[in-house]
Amino acid sequence: MKEVIHTPVPSVEEEEYHINMGPQHPSTHGVLRLVVSLQGEIVKNLKPHCGYIHRGMEKMCEKDTYPQIIHLTDRMDYLSAHINNHAVCLLVENALQIEVPERVKYIRTIMDELCRIQSHQLWWASFGMDLGGLTCFFYGLRDREKILDIWEETTGARFLQSYYTPGGLMWDIHPDFQKNVKAFIKYFRKKIRDYEKILSGNVIFTERSRNIGLMTKEEAISYGVTGPSGRGSGWSCDIRKHHPYALYDKVEFKEILYHEGDTLARYMVRMDEMYESMHIIEQLIDNIPEGDFSAKMKAVIKLPAGEYYQRVESARGDLGIYCISDGNKTPYRMKFRTPSFSNLSVLDHISRDLKIADLVAIGGSLDLVIPDIDR
Amino acid sequence: MNSFFNYFADIFSGVKSLLIGMSVTGKYFFSPGQIVTQQYPENRKTLKMYERFKGEVIMPHDANNHHRCTGCAICELNCPNGSIEIVSARIDGPDGKKVRVIDKHIYHLGMCTFCSLCVKTCPENALAFGQEFEHAVFDRSVLTKILNQPGSSIIKGTEE
Structure with missing residues (x-):
């Protein structure tokens, strides 16, 4: 008689199983694939699989001249296109020690802050939609459209502007630019109160976000979670304050810090940053000095041989560009330290032992842009 | 007794927050003058792009x-x-x-x-x-x- 071997079969409650969240999932906002190990509804661990939108941007930079690189950086973090362009321009200008005209600095700072506002507006819209408030999506996109119109008038493009060039700007601002920006600020100061009413105080939203996805300050530092996500954990990491560029050392603004480290804190940081960005624009918009919109640059830009690093504060965090030049008109090596990539790395840690529905809220609060992860 | 009171306070504050949100959506529902949607294929004749537009x-x-x-x-x-x-x-x-x-x-x-x-x-x-x-x-x-x-x-x- 044969002996029957009984292997212990895990019960349904104990058994771990894997599901793919993405690459086509409404809440990942792009082609991000998360392999989630679940026990019932509880997330046990999570592995991000990157590369679905990898375009080899760093390698492409090695054959492009410095002005040509700018249009590629637009396509990294497309929601902070101006800020990415700013990083490359600052890298070239600092390497060549070119002083850009004062007018350029004013316009760049205003454009960067408009960029931050529209990025946070779209984030607010999609975050509300992820958590079940479809109205947010319409309201957020409606107000973002105003900024896109202002950009279209000045830069000619709504989304991927490539407006900055090393040494200055592609074109001067449109004559109506100042008037339209002031009208927008006036409009948006009214509309952002709707945002607060509809989502910030909403009981369903606060119950789903408070004490969800807790991240301590130490964890934020060790994972390199910068930007609003890191500042929600109390880590003072704003490049605009610590390493000022453009006019950020001249304007007055607060670095928003929240110490709770949960999803709601990350939400509140972004809401308050929209007020701060409007405050920065209001200080600058009336005082744009007359002058050239570009410094004199050589037709072929060659950086002296050496290593360069430039950081800017994009809407998602610390964007760093590391460049090795061998003295040619193209860089020898270009490396982008993109904020979304580091912010994604903490997702596994902070979503453990929570429900899979909370994963959507946490992923939304980190504000990931997928082309920024894959580059 | 205190927890009993808190239970109802939570319910009322929750309902109030929902009503505040619904007052915003209601405001837009009853004021169709704020509609911003463009009827794109129909307005092709009058649609004018900005002069710097990169088509x-x-x-x-x-x-x-x-x-x-x-x-x-x-x-x-x-x-x-x-x-x-x-x-x-x-x-x-x-x-x-x-x-x-x-x-x-x-x-x-x-x-x-x-x-x-x-x-x-x-x-x-x-x-x-x-x-x-x-x-x-x-x-x-x-x-x-x-x-x-x-x-x-x-x-x-x-x-x-």
């Missing part, structure tokens, strides 16, 4: 079918992804010297990323951005365009 790269021609392109190929050099090809020829000029004239200015719209480097760097301002944006076609070979019109020639005075 496609064009080469403006004047009434006598003259353009300003000398065929110097600076736009071709500056294009980051090879969207522009210039085919030029050398012909005998009026004073016996060889003069370069443009044969074809080929523009691949399907590859263009609208970085505006060609328009910006053209020394003769021969290129500009057109306002056309409805570029969807069934055959991608249609997207390869020749910008200089047939029979066109360069404006007198801009030759090299």
Whole structure:
């Protein structure tokens, strides 16, 4: 008689199983694939699989001249296109020690802050939609459209502007630019109160976000979670304050810090940053000095041989560009330290032992842009 | 007793927060004057893009079918992804010297990323951005365009 071997079969409650969240999932906002190990509804661990939108941007930079690189950086973090362009321009200008005209600095700072506002507006819209408030999506996109119109008038493009060039700007601002920006600020100061009413105080939203996805300050530092996500954990990491560029050392603004480290804190940081960005624009918009919109640059830009690093504060965090030049008109090596990539790395840690529905809220609060992860 | 009171306080504050949110949506529901949606295919006749709008790269021609392109190929050099090809020829000029004239200015719209480097760097301002944006076609070979019109020639005075 044969002996029957009984292997212990895990019960349904104990058994771990894997599901793919993405690459086509409404809440990942792009082609991000998360392999989630679940026990019932509880997330046990999570592995991000990157590369679905990898375009080899760093390698492409090695054959492009410095002005040509700018249009590629637009396509990294497309929601902070101006800020990415700013990083490359600052890298070239600092390497060549070119002083850009004062007018350029004013316009760049205003454009960067408009960029931050529209990025946070779209984030607010999609975050509300992820958590079940479809109205947010319409309201957020409606107000973002105003900024896109202002950009279209000045830069000619709504989304991927490539407006900055090393040494200055592609074109001067449109004559109506100042008037339209002031009208927008006036409009948006009214509309952002709707945002607060509809989502910030909403009981369903606060119950789903408070004490969800807790991240301590130490964890934020060790994972390199910068930007609003890191500042929600109390880590003072704003490049605009610590390493000022453009006019950020001249304007007055607060670095928003929240110490709770949960999803709601990350939400509140972004809401308050929209007020701060409007405050920065209001200080600058009336005082744009007359002058050239570009410094004199050589037709072929060659950086002296050496290593360069430039950081800017994009809407998602610390964007760093590391460049090795061998003295040619193209860089020898270009490396982008993109904020979304580091912010994604903490997702596994902070979503453990929570429900899979909370994963959507946490992923939304980190504000990931997928082309920024894959580059 | 205290927890009993808190339970009902939570319910009432929750319902109040929902009503505040619904008052915002209700406000928009009863004021249709704030509708911002454009009826796009219907408003095509009146739709006007901004003058700087980057729809496609064009080469403006004047009434006598003259353009300003000398065929110097600076736009071709500056294009980051090879969207522009210039085919030029050398012909005998009026004073016996060889003069370069443009044969074809080929523009691949399907590859263009609208970085505006060609328009910006053209020394003769021969290129500009057109306002056309409805570029969807069934055959991608249609997207390869020749910008200089047939029979066109360069404006007198801009030759090299």
